[in-house]
Amino acid sequence: MLKQVFFNAKMAGSQSRFLARSCGFAFCSNDFPYPSAFMQATLEDLGQLKRAFRIEVSLEEIKPTYDAVYQRLRNTRLNGFRPGKFPKGWLDKRFKTMMQQEVAGTVIPRYLNQALHDHELSAATQASIEELEFDRRSPLFAKLHFEVKPDLELPDYTKLQLERRTPEEITEKEIDEEIKDLQRSRSRPVAKDNPVVEDGDLVRIDFEGTVDGEKFEDGTNENIVFIIGSARHPELQPHLLGMRPEETKEVDVTLPEAFGEDAGKTAHYTLILNSVERMELPELDGAFFANWEVDTEEEFRETTKANLQHSREDDIKASYRLTLREQLPALYDDFPLPEALLMQGDASIDQQLEKAEPELSDEDKAKRKEEEIAKLRGELKLQYLLDSIFRKEQVFVDPRGTIEELYGFAQMYGSNLNEFLDSHTGERMYHHISARRENEAVLDRVAARVFGDPVEEAPVHHDHDHDDHDHDDHDHDHDHDHAH
Incomplete structure (x- = not known):
C-alpha cells in the first residue's frame, strides 16, 4: 500500500477564493468544469462518517499530465551524462x-x-491516498479515504426562544458624545504653554516598581506613551497629575487585576515624567467631514447617527446569535463526529497541557484534558449544526463583505489585496473571516425563522457548458469549514 499522502488543494487566484463560496452551497456547480466522462468515482461507505472513493481517470484525460512530467524528466541534466542520456531505469523510477x-x-x-x-x-477531513496505480499507457486509479461532515436535519425553529428587541432611538446627546470621540481619535499632540500634566494630556514616562523590594513582571519600563484618561496604566495616572517634565515622584499603589499573581499587592513606584503635551482636537470643518465623504455638519451628524443606529442593531444581532449558539445544540441528540479531528484535537490538547502547565499532576492533567475534550466536542457539534443549516437553508453570504474586510487588513499590512491573499497571514485571515461571516449569516437566518421574518433568497446560479472547457488553469477549494 502506498504510504499515506495528505493534501489540501489551494486556490490559485484571489477571485476564485471569493467565488467558491458565493453560491451559498457546500459546492458550487460552476466550480467543477471537468467532464464526468473522463473520471469515474465509486463511493464506499466505511461506517459512521468514513468514506472512500475509488477514482479512475481515463488515459485520454491523464495523458497530458503523464507527458508533461515525463518531458520535465527528459530535460534533466545529470552530472557525468550527455544531454538526454540517463542511467538505465532512471527515467521510469523518477517518473x-x-x-x-x-x-x-x-x-x-x-x-x-x-x-x-x-x-x-x-x-470534513483531508483525504489520504491509500492506493495509487498508474503508468504512461494506462488510466490512473486511486483509492482515497476521508471523513464527511454529519448531514443533519434542520432544527425545529419553534423550540427556540428569542425575545425580539428594538434598538432605542439615538439621542442628540449621544451624537454629540460620538462626534467628540471621533475628534479625539484624530487629535494631535501639541506643546503646552504651561507643561503640567492634566486630564487628556499625552505623557511620556519612565517607571520602576518593586514589591517587597523585588522587581516584578511588567513593573519597569521606559518611554511609555499614553493619554491621561485612557485605559493604560490606570494605577499610575492619578499620581501623574500635576507633574512637570523631568520631575520624579515616589508613590505606593495597589496593583490591579491585570498584574495576575501580583494583583492586590502594594507596589512602590519611582515615576519620571519625560514630556507632556496636550491633545488638540481637529475643527469640525470641511476637511474633517471629508473623512466621512460628507460636506456639511448636518450631513456629518446624520452619518454619525446612522452609524450609531447600525452599531446598536449589530449589538442586538450579536445577542441573538449568542442565545442561539447556546440553545441550538440542545435540539439535537448526540451524533458521530469525525474521528480524525477528535484524534488531532486529543494530541493537540496533550501538547498544550505539557507546554503550558508542565507542573500539573497526572490527575489534574487528566481532569483538564477531559474538560478540553468536552469543549472540543461541543464546538464541533455546534459547527456541524451551523454547517448543515448553511447548506439546507441555502444561506447566501455576499463575498463583497469579505473582500472589504480583507482589503482593510491588506492596507494595514501595506500590501495590495492579491499579494496579501498569497501570504500565509492573508490566507489564514481569509478563511477566518469567511467562516465567521458564514456562521453569522446562519444564525441570522435562524433568528429570522424564529421571528417569522422574510429571508433573503440565494441568487440562482446556472451551470455553464463544460464542453471544450480548458480546465488546466483551474484550481479549486472545497474547504467550507466554519471553525474559529
Missing part, C-alpha cells in the same frame, strides 16, 4: 516518484472535488 507528487498535489485534489460535488458530499 513514478514525480508522478506521485503531481497526483497528490494537483491531480487528485481536482478530481476529488468533482467526486464530492457529484455525490453531494462535504469533506
Whole structure:
C-alpha cells in the first residue's frame, strides 16, 4: 500500500477564493468544469462518517499530465551524462516518484472535488491516498479515504426562544458624545504653554516598581506613551497629575487585576515624567467631514447617527446569535463526529497541557484534558449544526463583505489585496473571516425563522457548458469549514 499522502488543494487566484463560496452551497456547480466522462468515482461507505472513493481517470484525460512530467524528466541534466542520456531505469523510477507528487498535489485534489460535488458530499477531513496505480499507457486509479461532515436535519425553529428587541432611538446627546470621540481619535499632540500634566494630556514616562523590594513582571519600563484618561496604566495616572517634565515622584499603589499573581499587592513606584503635551482636537470643518465623504455638519451628524443606529442593531444581532449558539445544540441528540479531528484535537490538547502547565499532576492533567475534550466536542457539534443549516437553508453570504474586510487588513499590512491573499497571514485571515461571516449569516437566518421574518433568497446560479472547457488553469477549494 502506498504510504499515506495528505493534501489540501489551494486556490490559485484571489477571485476564485471569493467565488467558491458565493453560491451559498457546500459546492458550487460552476466550480467543477471537468467532464464526468473522463473520471469515474465509486463511493464506499466505511461506517459512521468514513468514506472512500475509488477514482479512475481515463488515459485520454491523464495523458497530458503523464507527458508533461515525463518531458520535465527528459530535460534533466545529470552530472557525468550527455544531454538526454540517463542511467538505465532512471527515467521510469523518477517518473513514478514525480508522478506521485503531481497526483497528490494537483491531480487528485481536482478530481476529488468533482467526486464530492457529484455525490453531494462535504469533506470534513483531508483525504489520504491509500492506493495509487498508474503508468504512461494506462488510466490512473486511486483509492482515497476521508471523513464527511454529519448531514443533519434542520432544527425545529419553534423550540427556540428569542425575545425580539428594538434598538432605542439615538439621542442628540449621544451624537454629540460620538462626534467628540471621533475628534479625539484624530487629535494631535501639541506643546503646552504651561507643561503640567492634566486630564487628556499625552505623557511620556519612565517607571520602576518593586514589591517587597523585588522587581516584578511588567513593573519597569521606559518611554511609555499614553493619554491621561485612557485605559493604560490606570494605577499610575492619578499620581501623574500635576507633574512637570523631568520631575520624579515616589508613590505606593495597589496593583490591579491585570498584574495576575501580583494583583492586590502594594507596589512602590519611582515615576519620571519625560514630556507632556496636550491633545488638540481637529475643527469640525470641511476637511474633517471629508473623512466621512460628507460636506456639511448636518450631513456629518446624520452619518454619525446612522452609524450609531447600525452599531446598536449589530449589538442586538450579536445577542441573538449568542442565545442561539447556546440553545441550538440542545435540539439535537448526540451524533458521530469525525474521528480524525477528535484524534488531532486529543494530541493537540496533550501538547498544550505539557507546554503550558508542565507542573500539573497526572490527575489534574487528566481532569483538564477531559474538560478540553468536552469543549472540543461541543464546538464541533455546534459547527456541524451551523454547517448543515448553511447548506439546507441555502444561506447566501455576499463575498463583497469579505473582500472589504480583507482589503482593510491588506492596507494595514501595506500590501495590495492579491499579494496579501498569497501570504500565509492573508490566507489564514481569509478563511477566518469567511467562516465567521458564514456562521453569522446562519444564525441570522435562524433568528429570522424564529421571528417569522422574510429571508433573503440565494441568487440562482446556472451551470455553464463544460464542453471544450480548458480546465488546466483551474484550481479549486472545497474547504467550507466554519471553525474559529
